[in-house]
Amino acid sequence: MQPNSKQNGAGPAPKTQTIREYGDVSAIRNNVVHLQDTPGSEFIGSSIEFAGTGNVLFVEDGSRLRNCRLRFMGNDAVIHLRKSHGFLRLIATVFEESVFYLGPGATFTSEARVLPTERKHVIVGSDAMFSSRVAFRTADPHLIYSVQDRQRVNPSQSIWVGDHVWLGEDTLLLKGSRVGSGSILAARALITKNVPSNSTAAGVPGRIVSRGIFSTRPSVHGFTEARTAQSLVHDGDEFIYSADGNVTDMKLLEDELGAATSGIGRAAWCFQLDQLEGKNRFYIV
Template sequence: MSTVSTRQTIRSYADVAGIRDNVVHLRESAGSAFDASSVTFDGTGNVLVVEDGARLRNTRLRFMGNGSVVYLRRSARFTEVIATVFHESVLYLGPGCSFTSPARFLPTERKHVIVGADAMFSSRVTFRTADPHLVYSVHDHRRVNASRSVWIGDHVWLGEDSLFLKGARVGSGSILGARAVVTKQVPSNASAGGVPAKVIGTDVFWTRPSVHGWTQEQTDRGASFDGDDFVYARDDDVVDAEALEKELDQATSAAERRAWCERLDALTGKNRFYVGP
């Protein structure tokens, strides 16, 4: 018996008008781009929001279930994302992020990947919220590997080949070394590396200029940085990530999940994603 495919695909801005049973905000606007990119829907009731002016390149978004949200803020740089999103999961990418190559996201089992503003993605960065196969205790036969969301703060440097697994939470201003496998909490203004990742430095911050082509004069000027722009601390703006996620998990539709993302946009305090004492 033959079956009729319900797959819908966007390969250009013009294709958006033909999408049915899913909500798409993806439109050509000042500064925008949709180069070598596609969006595929294999489900219904999903929401895709790409902020006006976003520049997508080498991006492939695939909705494999129903009721999910992909919410991408714009950047002056190209956004490069390969994401497969399943039922009722959320991928939120904050403004101002940069990519050396496409980052891979796999939010599944109704868990989420939340990335704050100004993240710097090195090559081949990957996120997974599930293992994904089931693991049980031999003593009581209960599952021991529940899926969990991943939270990344603002202005985080994600090193080459770094991997963020279920339950990872990284505070603003931190640095993850190349090939780090992150499974737990990394505080703000820390550096972490290894398998599994461990904190190897504290009370540090980083800035974006690349030193590869620097002259001696530039190196001398870069020996110090005047300002606390990227130093984070606890204050009244710090969000309760667990409470926020509980609100998200109580959402019953993609429209409500989209509204949650919009509320996250409104939390603009510098220290909102601080992690630490």
């Protein structure tokens, strides 16, 4: 963990511990918290609840939280949040031994909802563009069994989202979703499977409706006629992804995360992911 993180273990912890301002961090017991009032940081209309022990919260210095509600509803879970371009706007509930990782540079139109459960995880890369009411769920959540053999048929699965992904309004990502870098999830898309890099997925359930595309960040809402004319061609290739030696094995990464036996171990995995370099690290064919 970071050197200024707080891990307070003296005395019994109350059943639920809550942070509503920076000064509350020092009172948290039996959990690790890195949330500091540093230059540029804000903590507005937000709260963080701990209903367990061994959990780890890391909020990168300088982050601005607005209307966030972060909850730990079990033990040894992790929320790892990197600094965004603007405000972090999240309603996230993590359960026993699950991880929510958000890479740097995200933007939000409204609060995204994140629910990692049953020791599965939500991993989002850098430069994500969240439109309104985006949601993630790693579980159904109720149990479903086969009539023939009584075996469970709906295991929970982690969700992975690559770098520079545009998540459209009302997008819902369910268990097992894997979205490659540079992709677009259309408004109201229901994502349940792989979305290749530089593709658009749309519909319910989501299907690939275009390939070989990329998006850039400027919003057209305020464009003048001249700005529209200037936007007709983008010569850069910074958002075009391809296979190279830096492509990661997401299954291997998740196996490494699954091998962790504590919140601290899972937090260490998140810091290692921060150091994972290569433009094409989350390329999906």
